[in-house]
Amino acid sequence: MLQIENVYKTFNPGTINEKKALRGINLTLNPGDFVTVIGGNGAGKSTLLNMITGVYSVDSGKIIIDGVDVTKMPDYKRAKYFGRVFQDPMMGTAADMQIEENLALALRRGKKPTLRPGITAKERIRFKELLSMLDLGLEDRLTSKVGLLSGGQRQAITLLMATLENPKLLMLDEHTAALDPQTAAKVLSITDKLVTSGNITTLMITHNMRDAIHYGNRLIMMNNGEIVFDVSGEEKKSLTVDGLIKKFSETSKGMLSDRTLLSD
Amino acid sequence: MIEFIQSLPSPIAQGMIWGLMAIGVYITYKILDFADLTVDGSLGTGGAVLVVLTTQFNVNIYLALVAAFAAGCLAGFVTGILHTKFGIPAILSGILTQLALYSINLGIMSGRANTTISWRNYKLIVSSKTDELFFTILKLIVIVGAIIAVLYWFFGTEIGRSIRATGCNQNMSRANGINTDTTKIIGLVISNGIVAVSGGLLSQFSGSADVNMGRGAIVIGLAAVIIGEVVFGKLFNNFVLRLMSVVFGGIIYYIVIALVLKLGLNSNNLKLFSAAFVAVFLAIPYWKTKMAVKQPASKDKKTVSQKEVKGNAAN
Ligand SMILES: Nc1ncnc2c1ncn2[C@@H]1O[C@H](COP(=O)(O)OP(=O)(O)O)[C@@H](O)[C@H]1O
Ligand SMILES: [Mg+2]
Numbered sequence: 001m002l003q004i005e006n007v008y009k010t011f012n013p014g015t016i017n018e019k020k021a022l023r024g025i026n027l028t029l030n031p032g033d034f035v036t037v038i039g040g041n042g043a044g045k046s047t048l049l050n051m052i053t054g055v056y057s058v059d060s061g062k063i064i065i066d067g068v069d070v071t072k073m074p075d076y077k078r079a080k081y082f083g084r085v086f087q088d089p090m091m092g093t094a095a096d097m098q099i100e101e102n103l104a105l106a107l108r109r110g111k112k113p114t115l116r117p118g119i120t121a122k123e124r125i126r127f128k129e130l131l132s133m134l135d136l137g138l139e140d141r142l143t144s145k146v147g148l149l150s151g152g153q154r155q156a157i158t159l160l161m162a163t164l165e166n167p168k169l170l171m172l173d174e175h176t177a178a179l180d181p182q183t184a185a186k187v188l189s190i191t192d193k194l195v196t197s198g199n200i201t202t203l204m205i206t207h208n209m210r211d212a213i214h215y216g217n218r219l220i221m222m223n224n225g226e227i228v229f230d231v232s233g234e235e236k237k238s239l240t241v242d243g244l245i246k247k248f249s250e251t252s253k254g255m256l257s258d259r260t261l262l263s264d
Numbered sequence: 265m266i267e268f269i270q271s272l273p274s275p276i277a278q279g280m281i282w283g284l285m286a287i288g289v290y291i292t293y294k295i296l297d298f299a300d301l302t303v304d305g306s307l308g309t310g311g312a313v314l315v316v317l318t319t320q321f322n323v324n325i326y327l328a329l330v331a332a333f334a335a336g337c338l339a340g341f342v343t344g345i346l347h348t349k350f351g352i353p354a355i356l357s358g359i360l361t362q363l364a365l366y367s368i369n370l371g372i373m374s375g376r377a378n379t380t381i382s383w384r385n386y387k388l389i390v391s392s393k394t395d396e397l398f399f400t401i402l403k404l405i406v407i408v409g410a411i412i413a414v415l416y417w418f419f420g421t422e423i424g425r426s427i428r429a430t431g432c433n434q435n436m437s438r439a440n441g442i443n444t445d446t447t448k449i450i451g452l453v454i455s456n457g458i459v460a461v462s463g464g465l466l467s468q469f470s471g472s473a474d475v476n477m478g479r480g481a482i483v484i485g486l487a488a489v490i491i492g493e494v495v496f497g498k499l500f501n502n503f504v505l506r507l508m509s510v511v512f513g514g515i516i517y518y519i520v521i522a523l524v525l526k527l528g529l530n531s532n533n534l535k536l537f538s539a540a541f542v543a544v545f546l547a548i549p550y551w552k553t554k555m556a557v558k559q560p561a562s563k564d565k566k567t568v569s570q571k572e573v574k575g576n577a578a579n
């Protein structure tokens with residue numbers, strides 16, 4: 001489904017701010033994989049996602065989606081492969097547009113826009129059904145501006161947008177980090193529902209170790225631009241938070257002072 | 265007073281023409297979130313193209329207006345390319361095109377700074393001749409109404425929606441497969457096309473195309489947008505009404521101008537008056553948020569940090 005071959009990325013090369021954000025990443029995702037990604041602040045998790053989705057170009061290496069080499073494809077063209085949810089609830093939706101308009105835009109992801117109507121009556125019915133599944137009372141607010149919604153509601157809408165047409169890959173970058181615990185738990189369970197029901201290949205960055213262990217069938221840990229730990233199947237199921245912390249301190253060679261990551 | 269009311273049709277017609285121009289500004293400034301200064305040039309381009317085609321090439325005046333539209337579209341296209349393909353900041357892209365258009369507008373008028381078109385010799389669409397003012401206003405209602413109707417349809421299509429999304433959230437737009445370079449260019453093209461139509465109408469109304477007719481146009485356009493928002497903002501919340509409120513904004517602006525001139529403002533100071541007016545109204549929302557932050561700030565901050573603390577504890 002997704003192959004990342006030897007990807008390197010350095011920000012501001014040759015300057016005092018030089019930062020090697022990715023150092024030779026190799027990763028292959030199989031169809032249906034639900035991978036959680038953990039790692040300290042600045043480990044390169046977001047950069048990895050931005051590389052895959054084409055927000056930044058890679059310095060070297062290859063990114064292949066479903067057999068297609070997309071390394072040089074601009075982000076908006078690559079968008080047809082992805083659903084994306086960002087950490088900032090403001091980022092994934094257009095605040096001045098209605099809920100249904102946002103959903104209609106997402107429904108057309110990867111299709112060239114035409115002069116046909118931006119939304120149809122049939123689509124509205126479908127949106128209403130999908131929104132009622134979220135159980136947030138949004139099904140009666142199709143024409144409300146998204147900007148009027150709470151962060152959690154916006155994130156739920158973004159999730160719905162991201163998974164509308166069962167994308168090949170779902171990219172979640174700490175998408176519950178900005179929400180209060182109850183909302184975060186709710187959004188996470190919606191995530192799990194959508195991912196498993198659609199069998200969507202997913203990469204989910206999280207700073208919460210328990211979530212990283214609880215969700216998905218595979219877990220990778222990043223440190224300093226590298227993947228330092230990659231477990232799946234039974235081995236992943238048997239992981240514990242303590243075990244992960246230990247693993248992290250081993251690989252990061254005593255850099256555990258970076259407590260932000262392991263804030264559990 | 266009665267005399268003033270009797271003189272109103274002229275500022276109303278003028279305000280409608282500038283209101284149309286302000287619809288162009290609305291598309292870039294409000295929908296696309298792009299402060300486009302091309303308009304100061306493309307207004308004159310529209311005027312020059314219309315007057316020259318009509319007076320020197322005997323082109324039908326409606327066709328000449330369509331040509332003016334096309335010329336304005338081209339100007340917007342250049343700004344769009346400068347911004348998206350040359351990577352030049354929005355404001356500077358507009359300024360560059362605007363500057364280039366000064367020479368081009370002169371060129372269109374064969375090097376003359378002013379080319380006249382008179383209702384005495386041509387059948388104009390709009391004119392300031394007193395006994396035709398009523399029909400001028402009627403025709404303007406039809407033209408502006410038709411343009412608003414087309415825009416309403418257009419911004420409801422897939423392409424129109426992508427342009428709105430681009431102005432609202434570029435990040436989200438690209439993540440949803442929208443080529444934001446293309447949408448910005450389309451928005452600029454349409455906007456400047458409309459501005460040039462306004463220029464074509466304005467040259468008829470004022471009796472000539474002038475190389476300086478667009479100077480400060482962006483400020484008048486913004487004034488109309490802002491007045492429309494302040495006066496009708498709460499009432500008018502669908503797209504058609506918003507565009508109409510922009511046109512009303514233009515009308516109100518010209519009535520106010522006529523009034524202050526009548527009250528004795530030296531017309532040399534008009535541009536100063538307009539600039540000050542727009543500056544103050546642009547500042548009001550900023551001042552409002554600043555005041556809102558100052559007073560209950562401590563309270564707001566507390567709730568946020570409490571949330572954060574809670575969030576961390578639960579992790
Ligand atoms: N656009 C950028 N320009 C410069 N440096 C960046 C940029 N994006 C990320 N970085 C740097 O790259 C490193 C990895 O960042 P990031 O991928 O955001 O980490 P994570 O998401 O794991 O916390 C950090 O040191 C960060 O400062
Ligand atoms: Mg990050």
